Amino acid sequence: MIATLLYAFSLAIDVIMAEQRERTFIMVKPDGVQRGLVGTIINRFEQKGFKLVALKFTWPSEELLQKHYSDLSSRPFFPGLVKYMSSGPVVPMVWEGLNAVKTGRQMLGATNPADSLPGTIRGDLCIEVGRNIVHGSDSVESANKEIALWFTEKEVIGWTPANEKWVYE
Ligand code: IDP
Ligand code: MG
Numbered sequence: 001m002i003a004t005l006l007y008a009f010s011l012a013i014d015v016i017m018a019e020q021r022e023r024t025f026i027m028v029k030p031d032g033v034q035r036g037l038v039g040t041i042i043n044r045f046e047q048k049g050f051k052l053v054a055l056k057f058t059w060p061s062e063e064l065l066q067k068h069y070s071d072l073s074s075r076p077f078f079p080g081l082v083k084y085m086s087s088g089p090v091v092p093m094v095w096e097g098l099n100a101v102k103t104g105r106q107m108l109g110a111t112n113p114a115d116s117l118p119g120t121i122r123g124d125l126c127i128e129v130g131r132n133i134v135h136g137s138d139s140v141e142s143a144n145k146e147i148a149l150w151f152t153e154k155e156v157i158g159w160t161p162a163n164e165k166w167v168y169e
Contacts, residue, residue: 020168023053023156024100025137025146026108030088032133037125038091041134044107044121045095049167054094054147054156062086067149077130084130092150098168101143104136 026045028038046052060068065085072078095104109120113132116123126133137143147156161167 020098021096022098022100022140022143023094023096023147024104024143025135025150026093026095026104027135027150028091028093029085029133029135030090031084031126031131033089033091035133037133040125041091041121042093045093045104048097048103048107050095050097050100050104051159051161051164052093053096053158054151055091056151056155057089057091059089060086064149068146080130094147094151094156101137101140105138108134108136 026041028041032038032041042052042055062082065082066073069078069081069085072081075081097103107121109116109122111132112129113122113126114129118124121134122132137146
């Protein structure tokens with residue numbers, strides 16, 4: 001009886017831990033880098049309580065960006081989007097935590113900064129949809145695709161922050 005209860009309890013803990021390990025792909029776009037907003041954007045995610053598990057500074061090729069934005073390839077703004085995104089260095093990152101994908105999107109604000117609420121990153125820091133400073137995955141499936149596209153398995157680091165027990169109950 002006690003063994004069964006302990007087993008059920010450990011399964012419940014596993015589910016909670018798995019939820020806390022949701023990962024999202026966030027990237028400071030070239031305009032965010034040029035405008036000196038890398039630290040500010042990292043700070044938002046750090047202060048929220050999400051865990052940084054991967055980060056790099058890189059100048060991406062058009063080929064990589066065509067893959068990254070393959071869902072949008074038929075859109076009229078696609079060539080301009082790839083040109084903008086490959087116009088300078090970017091800072092791709094992976095952040096981990098409970099509901100990281102959905103909460104990450106909420107923290108970014110709407111795609112068009114004109115519709116992003118004050119308090120969101122885009123709402124506070126940019127003006128036009130074609131210069132919206134930061135990318136965030138729109139689903140767990142896209143996050144997994146994007147993480148695999150920008151990082152090798154070894155570049156994503158599992159670790160336990162000292163404050164974890166003060167972020168999750
Ligand atoms: P998201 O970045 O909020 O997920 P998506 O619809 O996936 O938005 O579009 C990807 C990116 O393409 C946007 O962040 C923005 O930089 C750019 N984009 C989207 N719509 C337009 C547009 O109408 N004109 C110019 N650029 C656009
Ligand atoms: Mg998108």
